[in-house]
Amino acid sequence: MAALSIRDLEVRFPGLAQPALAIPALDLDRGARVAVSGPSGCGKTTLLNVLSGLEKIGHGHVAWADTDLSRLGEGARDRWRAAHVGLVMQDFHLFPGLSALENVLLPQRLGCWRLQPSKRVEALRLLERVGLPNPRQPVETLSRGQMQRVAVARALIARPEILIADEPTASLDAEAGAAVADLLLDLAQEAQATLIVATHDPRLAGRLSRTLRLDAGRLAA
Numbered sequence: 001m002a003a004l005s006i007r008d009l010e011v012r013f014p015g016l017a018q019p020a021l022a023i024p025a026l027d028l029d030r031g032a033r034v035a036v037s038g039p040s041g042c043g044k045t046t047l048l049n050v051l052s053g054l055e056k057i058g059h060g061h062v063a064w065a066d067t068d069l070s071r072l073g074e075g076a077r078d079r080w081r082a083a084h085v086g087l088v089m090q091d092f093h094l095f096p097g098l099s100a101l102e103n104v105l106l107p108q109r110l111g112c113w114r115l116q117p118s119k120r121v122e123a124l125r126l127l128e129r130v131g132l133p134n135p136r137q138p139v140e141t142l143s144r145g146q147m148q149r150v151a152v153a154r155a156l157i158a159r160p161e162i163l164i165a166d167e168p169t170a171s172l173d174a175e176a177g178a179a180v181a182d183l184l185l186d187l188a189q190e191a192q193a194t195l196i197v198a199t200h201d202p203r204l205a206g207r208l209s210r211t212l213r214l215d216a217g218r219l220a221a
């Protein structure tokens with residue numbers, strides 16, 4: 001399991017006078033369940049991108065256990081992310097034309113020459129666990145709630161120690177949002193993963209153990 005330590009982090013983008021993110025220090029325990037909240041443009045997605053190694057760290061340190069992401073190049077961060085992080089992106093990033101099952105397996109196929117049969121079994125188990133009735137249904141014919149469930153299953157197939165979700169309930173109605181929140185919490189618990197969720201949804205934030213409030217890139221008290 002992973003513990004996070006941030007020191008002197010600053011992320012700047014061209015054209016912005018102030019840093020998009022400025023966090024002097026932040027520590028999270030292993031297995032923490034954390035919401036990241038704040039108004040639009042406050043830096044939530046930027047923080048998730050830094051924590052998942054998608055965003056280059058120009059200044060400061062972001063260490064998950066013994067791995068300081070600021071010391072890794074892009075390729076090494078990509079490999080680290082594939083091994084340690086499950087990502088649920090805002091707009092799912094599913095591939096049309098492929099079934100739900102194939103979408104869940106896709107990162108596994110890209111990562112090795114031959115898919116282990118156990119991964120297919122695990123993908124089917126996860127799709128059953130997230131409540132998808134027909135794993136062979138093309139993803140473009142699924143409802144948004146079902147697509148989000150496929151994205152959650154895909155994030156968990158590699159048994160990540162870190163689960164990061166960007167607005168996972170944003171485009172869902174209250175019922176589907178609650179179901180996806182249940183899933184994220186239950187599956188993170190089962191996998192004993194550290195869960196970090198950017199959300200505007202107070203019901204989801206209220207179910208996590210801590211909320212980090214960002215205001216103009218800084219952590220509010």
Ligand SMILES: Nc1ncnc2c1ncn2[C@@H]1O[C@H](COP(=O)(O)OP(=O)(O)OP(=O)(O)O)[C@@H](O)[C@H]1O
Pocket residue numbers: 013014016020038039040041042043044045046047
């Ligand atoms: N690639 C980029 N280039 C330039 N500016 C960027 C880039 N990415 C983000 N920003 C800026 O950084 C700030 C933080 O953006 P970010 O997307 O992290 O906010 P957010 O809190 O996730 O917003 P929302 O809730 O609307 O998704 C904003 O001012 C945004 O315009």
